[in-house]
Amino acid sequence: MASSDRLVANTTAALGAITATLPTGEARTGQIEMAQAVARAISEGRHLVVEAGTGTGKTFAYLVPAIISGRRTVVATATKTLQDQLATKDLPHLVEHLDRPVEFAVLKGRSNYVCMQRIHELDDGEDRLDLDTGPRPPAEEIAAIARWAVTSETGDRAELMVEPSHRAWAAVSVGPRECPGATRCPKGDECFAERARAAAMEADVIIVNTHLYGMHLATGGALLPEHEVVVFDEAHQLEDTIAATSGVDLTGGRFTALARTIGAILADPSIVAGIDDLGSQWRASIADERGRRLRGAVDGDAARVLGLARARLEPAMAALRAIPDDSSGDVGARKLRAIKATTSLIEDIDRISEVRSGEVAWIEGTEENPVLRVAPIDVGGLLADVMWPAATAVLTSATLPAALPDQLGLEPGAFERITVESPFDYPNQSMLYCAAHMPDPRSEAFDPAMHDELAALIEAAGGRTMALFTSYRALSAAVEALRDRLDVPILAQDELPKPLLIERFTAEPETCLFATMGFWQGVDVPGATLSLVTIDRLPFPRPDDPLLQARRDRARADAFRLVDLPRATTLLAQGAGRLIRTTTDRGVIAVFDPRMATNARYRWDVIAALPPMPRTKIRTDAEEFLRSLR
Ligand code: SF4
Numbered sequence: 001m002a003s004s005d006r007l008v009a010n011t012t013a014a015l016g017a018i019t020a021t022l023p024t025g026e027a028r029t030g031q032i033e034m035a036q037a038v039a040r041a042i043s044e045g046r047h048l049v050v051e052a053g054t055g056t057g058k059t060f061a062y063l064v065p066a067i068i069s070g071r072r073t074v075v076a077t078a079t080k081t082l083q084d085q086l087a088t089k090d091l092p093h094l095v096e097h098l099d100r101p102v103e104f105a106v107l108k109g110r111s112n113y114v115c116m117q118r119i120h121e122l123d124d125g126e127d128r129l130d131l132d133t134g135p136r137p138p139a140e141e142i143a144a145i146a147r148w149a150v151t152s153e154t155g156d157r158a159e160l161m162v163e164p165s166h167r168a169w170a171a172v173s174v175g176p177r178e179c180p181g182a183t184r185c186p187k188g189d190e191c192f193a194e195r196a197r198a199a200a201m202e203a204d205v206i207i208v209n210t211h212l213y214g215m216h217l218a219t220g221g222a223l224l225p226e227h228e229v230v231v232f233d234e235a236h237q238l239e240d241t242i243a244a245t246s247g248v249d250l251t252g253g254r255f256t257a258l259a260r261t262i263g264a265i266l267a268d269p270s271i272v273a274g275i276d277d278l279g280s281q282w283r284a285s286i287a288d289e290r291g292r293r294l295r296g297a298v299d300g301d302a303a304r305v306l307g308l309a310r311a312r313l314e315p316a317m318a319a320l321r322a323i324p325d326d327s328s329g330d331v332g333a334r335k336l337r338a339i340k341a342t343t344s345l346i347e348d349i350d351r352i353s354e355v356r357s358g359e360v361a362w363i364e365g366t367e368e369n370p371v372l373r374v375a376p377i378d379v380g381g382l383l384a385d386v387m388w389p390a391a392t393a394v395l396t397s398a399t400l401p402a403a404l405p406d407q408l409g410l411e412p413g414a415f416e417r418i419t420v421e422s423p424f425d426y427p428n429q430s431m432l433y434c435a436a437h438m439p440d441p442r443s444e445a446f447d448p449a450m451h452d453e454l455a456a457l458i459e460a461a462g463g464r465t466m467a468l469f470t471s472y473r474a475l476s477a478a479v480e481a482l483r484d485r486l487d488v489p490i491l492a493q494d495e496l497p498k499p500l501l502i503e504r505f506t507a508e509p510e511t512c513l514f515a516t517m518g519f520w521q522g523v524d525v526p527g528a529t530l531s532l533v534t535i536d537r538l539p540f541p542r543p544d545d546p547l548l549q550a551r552r553d554r555a556r557a558d559a560f561r562l563v564d565l566p567r568a569t570t571l572l573a574q575g576a577g578r579l580i581r582t583t584t585d586r587g588v589i590a591v592f593d594p595r596m597a598t599n600a601r602y603r604w605d606v607i608a609a610l611p612p613m614p615r616t617k618i619r620t621d622a623e624e625f626l627r628s629l630r
Pocket residue numbers: 110114115116117118174179180181182185186187188190191192193194
């Protein structure tokens with residue numbers, strides 16, 4: 001038997017044994033099909049793109065063949081929900097039931113782990129944090145984190161019972177731009193980040209987020225152990241994540257943080273003050289430019305501040321190098337961190353000063369914390385150079401735009417693409433209602449009409465509604481218009497932390513959850529508590545997004561087809577995917593944007609992106625269906 005056939009056969013047998021241990025007890029056709037395709041891809045070293053409908057069971061479909069193959073695999077996920085599901089449910093289940101030993105590890109970015117060297121320095125009280133470099137982090141909070149760090153097994157911030165403040169965590173952690181590495185750090189042998197990395201080195205399966213994988217590529221493969229297989233789950237977000245991680249950004253906070261770091265060891269206060277002052281100058285130079293896309297090099301006052309920064313950082317670097325190392329090692333450790341952070345800042349300033357062709361630069365953020373970002377317009381070339389030759393990749397999601405492989409630089413002959421149908425019976429489990437009679441969503445008449453539609457459907461459903469909005473403005477307007485008008489409670493996205501919101505929404509079926517983009521993906525609420533998902537408008541991207549503007553310029557006449565439409569249809573499908581999560585779920589998707597029913601140019605593309613649901617334009621059909629579910 002050829003090795004590919006052997007891996008396919010072994011995968012099929014193992015998947016059958018695993019699914020027999022689950023409550024449903026039966027293998028799903030789509031899951032087997034996907035697992036076999038993954039096994040072939042791994043065996044033949046050929047990339048795989050799998051569109052796997054909701055409910056396929058895709059995590060087992062890629063984990064089982066990856067483990068059976070014996071090749072070290074990195075699974076990169078886009079949401080914390082999926083990361084938690086893999087680490088706390090799926091992989092422990094495989095460890096228990098697979099007929100072979102499996103080691104797995106979760107690896108996060110360095111700044112997620114408490115830094116023992118920083119804790120040690122803070123304990124010694126040597127940190128001169130009041131050197132005019134912003135307010136001191138709360139001492140009690142830092143002391144609590146320090147006590148926890150002594151007993152913690154992982155040092156992972158996610159394990160703190162109380163979410164730390166930004167200032168406190170910044171004082172007890174370091175990022176990759178600052179950490180000198182374990183071999184040059186006095187606390188290197190107690191380092192949590194290094195321990196996590198060491199555990200990953202021993203693991204068969206390493207779970208990371210896609211951002212960390214992007215940083216791994218951007219740093220020339222420095223962050224993750226060598227691996228032969230990489231799975232990108234929720235791969236529809238890969239292009240944006242790689243664009244973000246292979247670019248640079250500059251905030252005033254970078255200067256302030258550096259001033260804080262060097263302030264603890266440099267004797268010359270004028271150098272520290274000069275760098276701290278750059279933070280305010282940088283903020284002031286770009287705050288009024290937010291939303292602007294730069295054409296060519298950085299100009300105006302921002303260019304002046306970058307020049308000044310360059311002029312002040314060089315002497316700071318010379319002064320740092322001149323500091324003698326101390327015997328205890330703490331000054332030496334601070335010095336190494338300060339040199340590393342200064343070097344990284346100088347490199348980023350140089351890169352930002354000369355925006356290269358193929359990159360786009362823009363300014364965004366808040367008035368208090370504006371940021372200048374530079375990102376590549378296309379990531380295909382970068383991935384073709386550093387990723388596709390390095391490991392066999394499996395890209396999967398419930399919805400993947402047709403042009404995605406091309407945008408990611410995958411050559412047509414280098415991958416197989418398959419579509420795996422969902423096991424759900426959408427024609428009988430669901431209904432798609434499009435409010436074709438609604439006014440144009442850009443008109444003033446739209447909001448009141450939409451609120452009437454939403455109220456009528458919520459009443460028919462008896463609550464049980466997740467109302468998804470494309471903007472905070474629309475969300476707030478709907479909450480304000482409907483809270484007093486409806487008999488059922490409305491939970492708005494910003495009223496509770498996300499896990500608590502979902503917990504309450506799940507526990508109280510008559511409750512409605514009104515939310516924006518963060519809830520369109522990765523939220524899983526099975527059962528009768530969710531019978532209605534509404535979508536206010538087709539989620540086309542903002543026309544003024546600078547990176548997308550640059551991609552549109554590049555695509556010219558094809559811009560709408562290649563840039564805007566795939567994003568809207570993918571996000572719409574993700575939002576609609578919140579409704580049916582199990583074979584017994586039933587409900588209605590309601591879209592209030594009439595363009596879905598009337599726009600001749602793209603309406604069929606939009607409908608084709610959704611599962612095969614019976615469609616209606618008549619609200620009473622949807623109301624009747626919803627009432628039948630109560
Ligand atoms: S190596 Fe040292 S400085 Fe870096 S994170 Fe670990 S303890 Fe902190």
